[in-house]
Every structure is written in C-alpha cells, then in structure tokens.
Amino acid sequence: MNAASHVEKVIIIGSGPAGWTAAIYAARANLSPVVFAGRPKQVPSTLLPGGQLMLTTEVENYPGFPHGVDGPKLMWAFEAQALRFGTRVVTDKGVVTPDASQQFNGREAAYQDCVKVDLSARPFRVFGEDGKALLAHTVIISTGATANWLGLPNEQRLARSGGGVSACAVCDGALPVFRNKEVAVVGGGDSAIEEATYLTKFASKVYIVHRRDQLRASKIMQQRALTNPKIEMKWNKTVEDVLGESMITGLRLRDTVSGQVSDLPVGGLFCAIGHTPATQFLAGQLELDAKGYIKLRDPYRSTTSVDGVFAAGDCVDSVYRQAITAAGMGCKAAIDAERWLGEHGVH
Ligand code: NAP
16 A cells, blocks of 8 residues: 555644644554644644643643643643653654654644545545545544634734733633632633633623623623623723733723723633634535534534544634633544444444
8 A cells, every 4th residue: 555545543633731632542453543733833824733721821720730730731731641652643754653652743744734625525634725535434523613803913922922911711710810800701702701700700891891781692691791789881882902011901992882992900811702613624525504614413422424534622612712622622533433444344
C-alpha cells in the first residue's frame, strides 16, 4: 500500500480538551490517531491549537488540580499525554509524532489547520492547508467554538494578559481579582444573565450592559436578574472602549439613544455576547443546526449525520461549554470510533 492510498483509522480535527482526550483514548486503543491540531497564532484560524483554554490564565474548576492550573499548561499536559501513546500530528513536514517532552512552541515543525473535508464518499478525505488529503475510515470533529468578543483592541489586550477581561464567568469569576469588585457583563441573552447571577456570589455589584432596552434572555432568567439587588442594568449602552493599563479600571459607554458618552468604573468585564462554533468548513458535509453547531444523531453518543463521523466538545455543545464536559465527550467519540472500526472489520 503506498502512502497516497494509506487509510488512517481515525483522524481527529481539533486540539482542545475534546480533541486531545479523543487522541489519548484512540492511541491507547492502538488506533494510531492523526490530529489536525491547528496552526498557532494564525488569524483567522480554523483551529486554535489547544482550544479556548489557551486564552485562559488560571483554571480552578478542572478536577485534579486543587490549587488551579494555567490553561495552556493544562492543554500541554493533555497533548503530551496523547503524544506519549503514539498520537501523530499533521505538520508542515508531514504526519509526525512530535517529541512529547518538547513544549509546543519549541517544536520544529508547525502544526497544520484542517481547511476542508470530503465526507461524501469513503474513505473520507481530510485536507490540510498544503492542499494534501489524508484518507480516513473515521473522523472525530472537535473544533470547538470561539467566544464572541466586542473586538476592541484594549479588550483583547487585557483578555490576553489576564487584565480582568474574560469571556467566561464560570471559568474566571471566582478568581481573587474579581472578589468584592464592581464588574460588568456585556450582553442580553441567557448567558449574560446566567453569568451576571453567578458573579453576584463574588462581586460587590454586577452591571449588565446591553445595547437595547429589552433582554433577549428567557423570561424566567430575566426575572432572576431584574430582582437581584446586586445586579444593575445599563440599558441602551454600547461599549466604546475598555479602560486601564495592566488591569481594567472601567468601560467607556455610549448611549444608543442620546449618543452621550460616559465612563463606568469596573474591576472586571465579562463578554457574554454568544459563541461561534468552528464548523464553517463543514458546511454541506454534515448536518449543522441554525447556529452552526454539529447535530448529534443521539444526544448521548457522538454520532453525527454521517456514519463513521463523530463529534465532541463545544462544536456540538452550546449549553455547558466546559473543558471537563468537552473532555468527556472526546472520550465518548474515541470509544464510538473504535467500536465503529470493530464493527466494520477495520483492525
Ligand atoms: P444569544 O442568545 O445569542 O445572546 C447574545 C446577546 O449578546 C444578545 O443579547 C445580543 O444582543 C448581544 N450581542 C451580540 N453581539 C453583540 C455585540 N457586538 N455588542 C453588544 N451586544 C451583543 O447568546 P447566549 O446568551 O450565549 O445564548 C446562546 C444559547 O444558549 C441561547 O439559545 C440560550 O438560550 C442558551 N443558553 C441557555 C441557558 C440556560 O437556559 N440556563 C444559559 C446560557 C445559554 P441583542 O439581544 O441586541 O441581539
């Protein structure tokens, strides 16, 4: 069998908690998985290597780390564990097993993004940035979802440097830096209300900054926020700028009705303006819902609309979006893929 016609047992697309967990399970099942981990720092990138935790400073809710762990460190540990069992990765130099002892940034060859798939015929074809297709009996998609940001330069700078700007209150809200501070949540959907309510446990006051005078959130969630004495609504306001040098000190707001600009002093900003699943490259190949999340055939499994294609993590999950839930789904996808291969006589 020559290299061009070699068919991989399983190709995993995405390298967050779901992708690397799928790789750990698949590698330990001797499936010799190949991972498209994504190219670091490429903007726009289909895949963020390591996923959303690479943008997090401290993770305090991942079990097993009683004193917390850096998001990137956690993901390097996932990756090293997958590589230790022989997981291969698509790089600019081809499909290789990187040295697990070398940290990501120190490696010689850059990881590739997956840019296209053809799931219409078997074996499936999965294309890297170099245009070359790898063939696969099964594919696990774990490309995640990105939190939407306002897109302001100071917001991005402070989010990257741990300056009190976050897109996940459940992940970051309990950090000491936000305790007894006045903080703001931007958005008007269920996430914004849920995050604001959660933050009232730690913050002295929570402002919800919303661009309209009506919430999109469900009535019961609205009621919860509007009757909470620690929550104050800032209606009809857009965020013009995020203030502060190394740490956020406030927001510059513009009133959408009067046009008036005002500053709101806060010690934290949480963006809750929705997520975008990284599934654009799957359009026409796999059934997606109206928001682009991959539809599962059975909510308790990882099976999708195409037999032999499995999905896990935030690209199928708009509700929980946690590293631990994504990792659990990655495990299920690898077990589903292994069973599929067994049932189809691929050893
Ligand atoms: P969402 O429902 O799409 O709401 C996004 C909110 O952000 C909207 O209020 C929107 O304003 C605002 N927004 C969007 N872009 C903005 C921008 N550039 N600047 C300022 N504001 C902006 O997203 P979500 O709240 O994350 O919810 C996603 C899904 O998960 C929904 O189906 C939701 O019901 C569900 N969910 C459920 C629960 C629960 O039941 N416990 C919890 C969380 C999420 P407009 O209203 O003006 O468009």
